[in-house]
Amino acid sequence: MRTYNVEYAFKGEPRSHEFQLKQGELPVHxxxxxxxxxxxxxxxxxxxxxxxxxxxxxxxxxxELLEISQVRVHGVGK
Structure with a gap:
């Protein structure tokens, strides 16, 4: 499993969330x-x-229509 920290804006407010996924990359989309x-x-x-x-x-x-914007992905490690 790899951990990805995703920074984004939701309804104009900055947020972040960590996802643990098996995939080696996490494209923005x-x-x-x-x-x-x-x-x-x-x-x-x-x-x-x-x-x-x-x-x-x-x-x-x-x-964007759902007010999720400025999505950035950072791989944190395994």
């Missing part, structure tokens, strides 16, 4: 998807989730 799930995944309205075949650009656009 995948980090944004994890953040969407973190903030909206348990909601009753699944319409906020990007489509399963969404492109990286579409995921980032959806994150």
């Amino acid at each position: 995948e980090a944004a998807m994890h953040l969407i799930v973190l903030h909206f995944g348990d909601g009753e309205n699944s319409l906020v989730m990007p489509a399963a075949d969404a492109s990286p650009e579409e995921i980032l656009e959806q994150a």
Whole structure:
């Protein structure tokens, strides 16, 4: 498992979250998807989730619409 520290803004407020994932890299659009799930995944309205075949650009656009922005990924180690 590798730990990633993701810094981002949610509704204009700076935040950070650590994710422990098996993958060797965490692209920004995948980090944004994890953040969407973190903030909206348990909601009753699944319409906020990007489509399963969404492109990286579409995921980032959806994150922006949900007020998740300025996503930066830092690999912390194994």
